Amino acid sequence: MKYTVLNTPVHNLDGMAKVTGRATYTFDIKLPNMLYGKILRSPHPHAKILNIDTSKAERVMGVEAVVTGKDTLGVKQGTWRRYPDLCDEEILARKKVRYIGEPVAAVAAVNEDTAEEALNLIEVDYEPLPAVFNPMEAIKEGAPQIHEGAERNINVTRHMEWGDVEEGFKKSDYIREDWFKCSSQAHVSMETHCAVADFTPDGKLTVWTSAQSPYFIQVLLSWVLGLKESNVRVISRYVGGAFGGKVELDSAQFCSSLLSMKLCKPVKVVLTREEEFTATRRRTPMVYYLKTGVKKDGTFMAKECRVFTDGGAYTAFGATALYLTGFFQSFPYKWPSYRYDGYRVYTNTIPSSAMRGFGAPQATFAGETQIDLIAGDLGISPIEVRRKNGMTPNYEIPGQATIQSCGLRQCLDRIEEWIKSRGETPPNRGIGTASYGFMSGGIFNWFDTPYAFSSAIIKVNVDGKVDLFIGAHDLGQGSNTTLAMICAEELGVHTEDIRIHTGDTDICPVDLGAWGSRQTLMSGNAVKMAASEVKRQLLEFATAKLGPNVIYDLDIKDRWVHIVARPDKRISYFEVLKDAIRAKNGQPIMGRGYYTPHRKGMISPAYSFGVQAVEVEVDPETGKISLINVVTAHDCGQVINPLGVKGQLEGAIAMAAGYGFTEDLPMENGNILNPNLVDYKLLRATEIPEIEIIEIDTYEPEGPFGAKEAGEGLTNPTAAALANAVFNAVGVSIKELPITPEKVLKALKEKSQKKTELR
Amino acid sequence: MEKQLLRITVNSQGYELYINPKALLVEVLRDHLNLSGTKRGCESASCGLCTVLLNGMAVKSCSILALQAEGAEIITVEGLAEGSLLHPIQKAFLDHGAFQCGFCTSGMLMSAKAFLDENQNPTMEEIREGIHGNLCRCTGYRSILRAISAAAEDIGRGR
Numbered sequence: 001m002k003y004t005v006l007n008t009p010v011h012n013l014d015g016m017a018k019v020t021g022r023a024t025y026t027f028d029i030k031l032p033n034m035l036y037g038k039i040l041r042s043p044h045p046h047a048k049i050l051n052i053d054t055s056k057a058e059r060v061m062g063v064e065a066v067v068t069g070k071d072t073l074g075v076k077q078g079t080w081r082r083y084p085d086l087c088d089e090e091i092l093a094r095k096k097v098r099y100i101g102e103p104v105a106a107v108a109a110v111n112e113d114t115a116e117e118a119l120n121l122i123e124v125d126y127e128p129l130p131a132v133f134n135p136m137e138a139i140k141e142g143a144p145q146i147h148e149g150a151e152r153n154i155n156v157t158r159h160m161e162w163g164d165v166e167e168g169f170k171k172s173d174y175i176r177e178d179w180f181k182c183s184s185q186a187h188v189s190m191e192t193h194c195a196v197a198d199f200t201p202d203g204k205l206t207v208w209t210s211a212q213s214p215y216f217i218q219v220l221l222s223w224v225l226g227l228k229e230s231n232v233r234v235i236s237r238y239v240g241g242a243f244g245g246k247v248e249l250d251s252a253q254f255c256s257s258l259l260s261m262k263l264c265k266p267v268k269v270v271l272t273r274e275e276e277f278t279a280t281r282r283r284t285p286m287v288y289y290l291k292t293g294v295k296k297d298g299t300f301m302a303k304e305c306r307v308f309t310d311g312g313a314y315t316a317f318g319a320t321a322l323y324l325t326g327f328f329q330s331f332p333y334k335w336p337s338y339r340y341d342g343y344r345v346y347t348n349t350i351p352s353s354a355m356r357g358f359g360a361p362q363a364t365f366a367g368e369t370q371i372d373l374i375a376g377d378l379g380i381s382p383i384e385v386r387r388k389n390g391m392t393p394n395y396e397i398p399g400q401a402t403i404q405s406c407g408l409r410q411c412l413d414r415i416e417e418w419i420k421s422r423g424e425t426p427p428n429r430g431i432g433t434a435s436y437g438f439m440s441g442g443i444f445n446w447f448d449t450p451y452a453f454s455s456a457i458i459k460v461n462v463d464g465k466v467d468l469f470i471g472a473h474d475l476g477q478g479s480n481t482t483l484a485m486i487c488a489e490e491l492g493v494h495t496e497d498i499r500i501h502t503g504d505t506d507i508c509p510v511d512l513g514a515w516g517s518r519q520t521l522m523s524g525n526a527v528k529m530a531a532s533e534v535k536r537q538l539l540e541f542a543t544a545k546l547g548p549n550v551i552y553d554l555d556i557k558d559r560w561v562h563i564v565a566r567p568d569k570r571i572s573y574f575e576v577l578k579d580a581i582r583a584k585n586g587q588p589i590m591g592r593g594y595y596t597p598h599r600k601g602m603i604s605p606a607y608s609f610g611v612q613a614v615e616v617e618v619d620p621e622t623g624k625i626s627l628i629n630v631v632t633a634h635d636c637g638q639v640i641n642p643l644g645v646k647g648q649l650e651g652a653i654a655m656a657a658g659y660g661f662t663e664d665l666p667m668e669n670g671n672i673l674n675p676n677l678v679d680y681k682l683l684r685a686t687e688i689p690e691i692e693i694i695e696i697d698t699y700e701p702e703g704p705f706g707a708k709e710a711g712e713g714l715t716n717p718t719a720a721a722l723a724n725a726v727f728n729a730v731g732v733s734i735k736e737l738p739i740t741p742e743k744v745l746k747a748l749k750e751k752s753q754k755k756t757e758l759r
Numbered sequence: 760m761e762k763q764l765l766r767i768t769v770n771s772q773g774y775e776l777y778i779n780p781k782a783l784l785v786e787v788l789r790d791h792l793n794l795s796g797t798k799r800g801c802e803s804a805s806c807g808l809c810t811v812l813l814n815g816m817a818v819k820s821c822s823i824l825a826l827q828a829e830g831a832e833i834i835t836v837e838g839l840a841e842g843s844l845l846h847p848i849q850k851a852f853l854d855h856g857a858f859q860c861g862f863c864t865s866g867m868l869m870s871a872k873a874f875l876d877e878n879q880n881p882t883m884e885e886i887r888e889g890i891h892g893n894l895c896r897c898t899g900y901r902s903i904l905r906a907i908s909a910a911a912e913d914i915g916r917g918r
Contacts, residue, residue, distance in 0.1 A: 011853050018861030019849040021796020021836035025862065028795035188896050190800045190808060190862035240798075240862030241896050273801045476860025476897050643856040647898055651859065654899035677805040677894065685900040686887045 004558050005489040006705055009643035013481045013500060014238065014474065023238045026194045026210045027270060034196065035064055037259050037269040038115035039251055040105040040122050041279055042097035045348035045670030046131035046144060049095055049104070049124060056121040057107060062114035064265070066122065067258045068105040069094030075224045078315055079216065079248055081448040086156070088147060089314040089351075091224050091254040097126070098146055098313035099350050100670045101279030106255035108267045133670050135310045135345035136287060146313065146346040153346040155311050156319040160326050162398040163337025168302025172293030174378060178370050180290070181736040182362035184310075184665040185283035185658070187355055188682060191240020192276045197256035198266040205257060206233045210240060212247040213513020215471055216447065218505045220249040221257055236503040242475040243655070244354035245281050247515045248317060277675035282665060284321040284352035284359065285310040288366040290329075298378055298385040300336070305329050307342040312351035318344055320444065321352070324603075325359030327400065328716070329367050332408050332437035332609055333389040348670050354515060356652070357715040360438055361659060365737060368434035368720035373733060382724070383416045386435050391609070393698075401601035405708070407635030407696035408435065411611040414633040414694045419613055422629075425729075429628070431615045432724025438713025439604030440703065441518025443597050452594035453518070454526040455509035458487070458534050460589040462581050464559070464574050466493065468530075469501045471511030472523035477711055478644035479519045485640050486524045486704050490531035492556025493573060509594075517709035520640065521606055522595050524704035529593030537589055538573070541580040545571060597702075605702040608713045610634030614657075614721035615689075618729045620748060623741030625661050625726060627689035634714065635696040638706035642695075645710045650691050652711075654683050656718030661739045765825055769794065770838030784828050785809045785820035788835060796836040796865045800894070807893030810866035810873075811835045817873035819892070836865035839872065847913040848872055848906070857906035859897030867893050871907045879918075881911055 017023040054066040069092040078087035092103050105122050109115035130144040137143055138153040146153050169175060195209040205227060211217045214234040222229045239246065252269040259267040271280070286309045293302040307325055311318050326340035375382040390412065395403045412435070419431055441453070457469040468487050474480040484498035502508055511523055539554045542561040546554065552563045562570035580589055597605040615629040630653050639645050662681040666673045674680045699706035719737055727733045732747035762777040769792060776791055788794045788811065797820060800806035804822040811820045812834040839846040848871050851857070858864040867890060874881070874889035881889065886907045887900075895903065 009856075012856060012858070014861065015853045015856075015858070018858050018864050019845070019852045019868065020840055021794075021865045023861050024795065025798075027798065027862075028789075190798070190806065190860065190894070190896055192800070239860060241860040243896070273803070476858075476862075478856075478859065647856050647859055647902055650899035650901045651897045652899070655896070676803045677801045678803050682894055682896065683899075684894065685890045685904065688887075688900045688904075691899070691901055 003489055005485050005495055007639050007642060010481055010485060010495055010641050012478055013484055025191055025238045025240050026196060026208045027191050027240065029196045029208050029268070031196060031198060031266040034266040034268055035108040035110060035263070036112045036115055037106050037108045037256050037267045038112060038119050039103050039255050039269065040119045042093070042100060042102040042104055044097060044126050044128050045100050046129040046146065047097050047126040048129060049093060049097065050127055051125040052105060053123040054105065056123070057118040060114060060118045060121065062110040063107060063118045065108045065259050065262045066105060066118065067262060068092055071258055071262065073224065073226050077220060077224050077249060079317060080315065080446050082446045086315045086319060099348055101350055102313065103251045103255065106259055108259040108263060131348035131670060133347050133349055133667065135308045135347055138345050138347045139308065139343065146348060150346055154343055155315055155346050156322055156344040158322050158326050158340065158342040160340040161338065163335065165302045165304055165337040165339045168337035169293040172301040173296040175291065175293045176370065176374050176377065177291045178373065178735060180288040180366040180369065182286040182288060182365055183737040184285045184352065185355060185663050186277055186665060186680060187243040187245030189241030189243060189245055192271040192273060193246065193250045193252045193280055194270040195252040195256045196266055196268040197260040199257070199260040199264055201264055204231050205261065206235065207253060207257060208235045209253050210246055211236045212242045212473060212475060212515050214473060214503055214505050215510050215513055216247065217249060217253060221253065224254060225257060225261065233506045236473065239475040242514070243356045244358065244515065247354055247513070248281065250280060273677060274675045277680065278350060278672050281316055281351055281353035283355035284318055284362070286325060286362045288362065290366055290370050292370060292374060294374060296378065298375065298380045298388050300333055300389045302337040303330070303335050305340045309342065309344045310349065310352055311344040311346050312349045313346060314351040316351040316353035318351065318353050321354065321359035325363045327603055328360040328437070329363040330397065332391045332435055334391060334395060349667060350672070356655060356712050358516065358712060360716045361656060361719060364434060364436050364716040365719045365723065368717065369723045369733065369735065372432065372724045372727065382433060383412055387412050390435065401603045403607055404702060405606065405637055405698040405700040406609055407698040408609040410696045411609060411633035411635060415611045415613050415631065418631050422615070428620060428729055429615065429617045430725045430727065430729030431613050432721045432728055433611060433613045434717035434720035434724065435611045436713060436716035437607045437609045438517060438709055438716060440521040440606040440608065440709035441604055442516040443600060443602060443604060449510065449512065451510040453596045454511045454522040454594065456523070456526040456530040456593045457509050458530045458591040460534055460577060462578060464493065464497055464577055466491065466498045467501060468498050468527065469508050470523060470527065471508040472519045473503060473514040475514050477514065477648060478641060479514060479523065482520055482640045482644060483523055483527050487527050487531045489705065490528045491535050493559050517712040520707050520709060521703045524707060525595035526593040528704040529595070530591040533591030533593065534589055538576050538580055541583060542571060542576045545579065600702065606700045606708045608634065608636050608708045608710065610713065610717065612717040612721045614718060614725045616722060616725040616729055618726055618744060620730060623744035623748065625739065625744065627657060627687065629690045631692040631694065632714070633694040633696055635698050636710035637698055637700035637703050637708035639695060640707050646693060648710050649693055649714050652714035653691055653718055654688060656715045657722065658683050660719035660722040660737065664738050763826060766830060767828055767833060769833045770835060778825055780826055782825045783821055784823050784825045787825040788820060794835050794837050798862055798865055800862070807870060808863055808866045810869040810893065812869055812873055815873065815876060817870045836868055839868060848875065848910040851906040851910035851913065855902045855906035855909060857898065857902040863893060863895045867895065867903060871910065875907070875911055875914060879911065879915060883908065
């Protein structure tokens with residue numbers, strides 16, 4: 001199919017605003033008469049609140065309001081509106097705190113310094129309780145109970161099974177068992193969480209905020225504040241990064257709202273970088289047990305998987321991570337039998353939740369590391385094992401999902417070619433690979449929305465400009481550009497003809513927002529449908545004008561309406577539009593579209609696939625790892641904007657490599673030890689490897705123009721490929737993330753000791 | 760605390776301001792002059808989001824007091840373009856998609872400008888060093904390196 005818009009690199013639609021410093025983020029918003037809020041947080045990992053005395057704080061000159069749990073409705077909230085038991089978090093704790101950093105009170109003052117000063121004068125009487133910080137301890141009989149009714153601190157369990165696992169192990173020639181530990185990771189959005197809330201005497205609340213789903217925040221705020229949904233307007237224009245960390249209701253949003261409602265004045269709350277690390281959300285740490293049975297030739301027979309996730313103090317989005325890690329542990333292979341049991345365990349730590357990849361990077365690290373070990377044990381090439389068992393198009397996972405498009409085979413072939421082209425690696429260098437897949441949006445509706453998952457409205461003006469209203473949200477990943485391109489392609493105009501209206505719940509139709517890699521496929525389908533509806537109307541008028549034989553049909557391409565079989569017979573899109581509007585009594589031409597997946601299994605309507613090779617050099621003296629090359633062959637269906645896909649891939653590698661070997665959140669008694677950008681090690685420009693991308697062409701029937709996700713899945717393989725590369729470089733397998741120099745050195749030492757003993 | 764006079768030139772415009780002597784340069788730029796293109800991302804002078812040019816040198820404007828900039832000439836992201844004419848670095852950032860969320864972009868552009876003003880024919884390694892102090896969580900830096908390299912060539916052609 002020849003596209004006029006798709007697969008051509010397009011400047012980001014928001015680019016001009018961003019390179020000139022004009023893009024106004026929530027962080028930059030100032031309203032007349034605006035106050036500044038600060039949040040008091042628990043210094044204890046687990047404690048009863050006996051009393052809060054705010055009188056001294058209220059007397060500070062410049063302080064206008066102090067709020068505590070008493071000023072709230074006491075609602076236990078969460079994104080699990082269909083499952084009230086999982087809604088376990090108060091916005092301001094009333095009787096008990098469960099982690100260091102939990103919000104307890106908030107102050108609004110004329111400036112931040114005054115608010116900070118007042119925070120120090122709020123007197124909270126705590127009665128410290130015994131606390132527990134590790135899921136394997138918290139699940140034990142007799143551990144401190146964090147939530148009433150959660151026996152052994154188990155928050156959620158998940159079971160998934162198909163085939164006969166026992167039979168599978170019986171028929172296996174070789175069985176391998178391993179334990180893995182997947183660490184946490186901070187999102188580190190460059191713009192910290194922030195919000196400006198403005199409550200007016202007529203009962204309406206407007207909140208500007210840095211969020212992934214303005215719709216979620218609108219609904220959750222209306223719930224915890226007791227307002228009608230339509231009386232809450234959430235505006236989120238530019239978002240300074242999110243990565244899963246801004247999908248839930250956050251303390252900046254509800255504290256600014258509570259304070260503004262008390263005062264009828266605008267209040268702004270911006271979290272500090274330290275709060276961002278210690279009191280928002282983080283990637284879910286997991287302890288992974290894998291038992292895998294294979295035939296001598298490497299054919300997979302059975303896999304049994306048990307996972308304990310460190311949930312932290314509340315459910316957050318973490319129950320979905322528990323589900324997805326179990327599902328993606330089976331990816332991207334054909335397991336005749338598979339069993340997963342996952343336990344999400346409460347601990348007295350900062351809640352773990354969604355982060356780019358959403359449980360799949362952990363699954364991929366454990367699963368793909370073990371596959372390399374098995375391949376080594378059997379003496380088969382790891383690529384061959386993956387090829388033998390890899391998913392192919394139109395494969396059904398019993399009771400779970402149907403895979404339609406799948407380019408895994410081609411990805412494996414291309415990566416194998418690349419590895420061969422590198423020839424023999426020098427000493428202490430190694431190349432490791434990992435395969436992965438990911439969903440293009442989830443089919444779950446635990447949020448219980450009555451709306452379609454994605455919607456779009458289009459209005460076309462007489463000069464040809466197309467106004468596209470969508471609830472989908474651009475966090476920098478480029479969805480505005482992607483969706484404008486889909487709209488332009490379907491309607492037959494240029495990308496610059498599209499003007500996007502987004503990030504405002506008063507104006508845009510509902511969309512679940514930017515998480516779970518859902519927007520290209522789901523919002524894209526809604527946009528395509530709306531554009532198609534507009535085109536149909538325009539073609540009615542064009543047909544009347546061109547008067548073709550009824551055996552011919554018409555289309556629009558490149559701003560020309562033409563007879564498909566005779567492209568020379570054409571009239572201008574602009575002319576047709578003028579006629580159409582005139583003929584409709586002067587109304588603008590409008591179209592609507594929506595998308596909700598139906599009959600597409602339990603997880604997602606479509607899946608991306610890929611294989612990544614990572615080349616590292618390990619210094620055996622220091623254990624230091626240097627990234628040399630990362631090559632990724634990936635199948636995201638039809639590429640919409642190559643510039644966008646490339647950016648997603650390169651960015652994902654930096655984040656995922658950080659997860660693999662530099663980033664970590666060490667804690668002591670629930671205290672995060674490195675809550676700043678000096679001690680928390682993000683990769684810098686000097687550490688980034690050479691990166692190569694190989695696009696594998698597939699067509700996904702469920703996606704708009706055949707497109708699938710290209711955002712989160714790319715975060716999945718790197719930690720695993722890195723671990724495998726380290727093994728191939730120096731012969732040690734590190735099963736615990738991050739792969740630090742200390743761990744490498746320790747493993748090298750143990751290896752050389754073993755060698756000496758053997759001698 | 761008694762306010763003190765600060766005379767400063769920002770984006771070719773002279774200002775005389777009475778400020779709190781403890782105010783940081785970034786606070787004066789953002790809060791007094793409403794130049795919100797300059798961002799902040801940490802409390803440890805480690806992210807580079809607030810980078811501006813001070814007498815041609817890239818400085819983290821959160822790490823100096825505004826009064827230390829007395830008499831200095833400051834350029835912020837708002838001063839990069841001339842009217843509707845983008846600076847070659849801005850153009851290269853657009854062409855190479857060298858930003859995503861855009862929150863680090865202002866600082867990144869200013870570091871790149873300071874660096875290219877000093878070094879007109881940089882190697883890739885030198886460009887990497889040139890933006891070592893600027894964090895980006897979205898792009899993985901590769902597109903930024905490509906953009907700066909392209910801008911260097913573009914500026915070279917113009918000379």
